[in-house]
Structures are given as C-alpha cells and as structure tokens.
Amino acid sequence: LKGLxxxxxxxxxxxxxSWISSAEATKFVAVAEAIIExxxxxxxxxxxxxxxxxxx
Amino acid sequence: xLEYSEKIRxxxxxxxxxxxVDVFIGYRKGTVPMMNAPVLIRNPEGxxxxxxDSHCGLNLCNYITKRTxxxxxxxxxxxxxxxxxxxxxxxxxxxxxxxxGIPCTGMINHRAVERAVGLREILEVEExxxxxTVSGGDFEEEFEKKDFLQTNCAICTHxxxxxxxxxxxxxxxxxxxxxxxxxxxxxxxxxxxxxWGFFTRAISNCIRCYACREACPLCYCPTCFVDESRPQxxxxxxDPIDTMTFHILxxxxxxxxxxxxxxxxRACPVGIPVRQFTKKLNKDAQELFSWETxxxxxxxxxxxxxxxxxxxxxxx
Numbered sequence: 001l002k003g004l005x006x007x008x009x010x011x012x013x014x015x016x017x018s019w020i021s022s023a024e025a026t027k028f029v030a031v032a033e034a035i036i037e038x039x040x041x042x043x044x045x046x047x048x049x050x051x052x053x054x055x056x
Numbered sequence: 057x058l059e060y061s062e063k064i065r066x067x068x069x070x071x072x073x074x075x076x077v078d079v080f081i082g083y084r085k086g087t088v089p090m091m092n093a094p095v096l097i098r099n100p101e102g103x104x105x106x107x108x109d110s111h112c113g114l115n116l117c118n119y120i121t122k123r124t125x126x127x128x129x130x131x132x133x134x135x136x137x138x139x140x141x142x143x144x145x146x147x148x149x150x151x152x153x154x155x156x157g158i159p160c161t162g163m164i165n166h167r168a169v170e171r172a173v174g175l176r177e178i179l180e181v182e183e184x185x186x187x188x189t190v191s192g193g194d195f196e197e198e199f200e201k202k203d204f205l206q207t208n209c210a211i212c213t214h215x216x217x218x219x220x221x222x223x224x225x226x227x228x229x230x231x232x233x234x235x236x237x238x239x240x241x242x243x244x245x246x247x248x249x250x251x252w253g254f255f256t257r258a259i260s261n262c263i264r265c266y267a268c269r270e271a272c273p274l275c276y277c278p279t280c281f282v283d284e285s286r287p288q289x290x291x292x293x294x295d296p297i298d299t300m301t302f303h304i305l306x307x308x309x310x311x312x313x314x315x316x317x318x319x320x321x322r323a324c325p326v327g328i329p330v331r332q333f334t335k336k337l338n339k340d341a342q343e344l345f346s347w348e349t350x351x352x353x354x355x356x357x358x359x360x361x362x363x364x365x366x367x368x369x370x371x372x
Contacts, residue, residue: 007240007243010248011248012248017370017371018371019371047248047252
C-alpha cells in the first residue's frame with residue numbers, strides 16, 4: 001500500500017508501518033516522536049484531501 | 057487465427073454431445089465490429105455461434121465464478137492464468153473445467169484502429185494472417201496486426217495457456233526481451249507533485265461506471281466496497297478524491313492477483329489507462345516476491361503466506 005500510494009504521489013515519509021508489542025512502551029514513544037518530526041517537516045498534506053462541501 | 061474458430065466449434069460440439077460439460081463458454085462475433093461478446097452454449101446445435109479472432113479481449117473467467125456445473129471454456133494465456141487464480145482462491149474446482157487452450161498472438165486495440173482511420177465509422181474488420189482490413193462506407197484500409205496490439209498484449213510473455221485439457225493448435229512462440237514496466241519506471245522517476253498530477257489527469261474523465269470492476273475476473277466480491285453504504289467507505293459521486301480512492305483501492309484489491317489481461321482498460325468507456333495502477337503492483341509483486349500471477353496451481357500467492365524472509369523494509 002505504501003508503494004502504491006507513493007507511486008501515485010503521496011510523499012515518501014507520510015505513511016509508516018511499525019510492529020510494536022504492548023510491552024514495548026519505549027519503542028512506541030520513540031517511533032511516534034520520530035514520525036511526528038518527519039511528518040511536521042513535510043507540512044500539511046496536499047493530496048488526497050476531500051474538500052468539505054460548503055454549506056451556505 | 058480464424059481456423060481456431062472451426063476447431064473450437066468442433067471441440068465444443070463433441071464435449072456437449074458427450075455430456076462432458078453442461079455448458080461451453082466462449083466468444084461469439086459481436087454485433088458491432090471489433091467487439092466480440094461472451095457466449096454460453098448449452099446445446100450442441102448452438103456451437104456455430106462460437107468464434108475466435110483478435111477482438112476477444114474480455115476475460116471469460118468472470119463467468120465461471122462459483123458455478124456448480126461442469127464447464128468447457130476457451131482460454132488463451134492470460135485467461136488461463138485467471139482460471140488458475142480462481143482455483144487457488146476456491147472460486148471453482150479444477151475438475152469442473154474442461155479448458156480448451158488457445159495459443160494467442162494478442163488482441164487488437166480497437167481504439168487505436170478507430171484513430172488510425174480518422175474516427176470514421178467502421179463497418180467491417182477482416183483478418184488474414186498477420187494483417188487485417190478495416191472497411192466502412194467509403195473507405196478500406198489494411199494494417200499490420202502487430203502495430204495495433206493492445207498495450208498489455210504487446211508486452212505479454214505468456215501467450216500460451218499455462219493450464220489446459222486440449223489445445224486448438226500448436227503453441228506459439230513466446231515474446232522474449234520485452235521491457236514490460238517501461239511506463240511504470242517512467243512514472244516512478246517523477247516527483248510526488250508530477251505523479252499526483254499524472255494520475256489526477258488520468259482519471260479526470262472517470263464517470264464511476266465501474267466497468268473496469270465488472271470486466272475484471274478478480275472482482276467477484278458479493279458486495280463491492282464502493283457499493284456498501286453501512287459503513288460507507290467511499291463517496292459515491294464523482295468527486296475527484298473519491299474517484300482516486302476508488303482507483304487506488306480497486307488496484308490494491310488486485311495486488312498479486314492481476315494477470316494484466318487488459319479487460320479493465322478495454323472495457324473503460326472513456327479510455328482511462330487503468331492498468332497504470334495495477335501494473336505498479338504487478339511490478340512490486342515481481343520485484344519483492346518474484347511472483348507472477350497464475351502460473352502454478354500449487355503455489356499460494358505472496359500476500360497469502362508468511363515467510364520469515366518476506367520483504368519488510370517498510371516496517372520500522
């Protein structure tokens with residue numbers, strides 16, 4: 001899925017997969033923080049965003 | 057090519073008379089040129105309808121899903137690979153099928169032919185050996201078949217059926233040294249922005265008719281995710297993002313299962329290059345799992361099995 005989304009134009013680094021056991025709290029924190037950093041660096045998502053219908 | 061028709065009729069007649077099969081699934085000549093239609097025949101008297109030429113681009117595998125009777129079916133390379141996939145996915149049992157194998161030299165791209173004659177109305181297309189004549193009210197032109205192959209046929213490396221009970225002719229020579237993924241590689245080199253632009257333009261004409269899904273033998277779910285309304289996975293209007301979501305998911309549901317038969321692209325009424333989505337996944341399946349769909353009845357597909365050495369570079 002990551003491969004296809006990136007092929008279509010979603011930036012590399014916007015989608016992550018990880019395997020973390022419920023006993024691995026520290027790994028979860030580390031991965032989450034790293035991802036937040038990287039996604040922040042990419043800025044807001046540009047593609048595949050559905051515009052809400054404007055209600056008058 | 058045309059002599060195949062005679063042979064198919066002969067085999068179908070024999071099978072139906074003997075009662076080896078209850079129904080024979082093949083193609084008949086379409087009511088408009090270059091559009092052959094699928095036909096199911098139950099009586100030996102009906103076999104004269106059966107036909108084969110370079111316009112049999114629809115995939116007959118759609119008609120065998122979950123049937124309980126015994127069937128005869130004509131199958132060229134890609135169709136036979138779809139039959140194998142159906143057997144692997146428990147949609148049909150191999151014993152129910154009598155496969156009449158057809159060595160295939162590719163299908164003609166009807167859109168390219170229409171363009172070649174300047175979109176004039178074509179009334180008849182006649183095939184002789186490697187050439188075919190297109191004629192209409194006030195014109196007649198002759199073309200070389202190899203210049204008008206469907207894009208998936210031009211890169212096909214499995215022209216002969218992989219699974220069959222009887223062949224109508226000697227196997228044809230397989231194409232070698234084809235660069236199957238040239239177009240995918242070109243897209244891969246683009247930036248995110250260019251890629252998004254490319255695919256957005258590609259599907260901009262989509263009318264969400266789901267012809268690609270209907271034509272695809274892999275799409276046999278009783279209720280498709282786009283038709284469900286509780287929960288509603290994806291919007292049903294032709295909002296560009298909903299349309300993109302449909303195309304991404306349609307392709308993804310075919311990951312590791314697509315045989316690149318080209319039925320989706322042929323069926324699309326507005327000419328969207330829908331194979332550009334599935335081809336990327338075929339390329340991934342080949343590169344990451346050395347997998348080509350539907351070649352072996354005993355091999356499970358890559359997304360169906362776990363191996364300790366599976367590709368997992370994307371997990372962190």
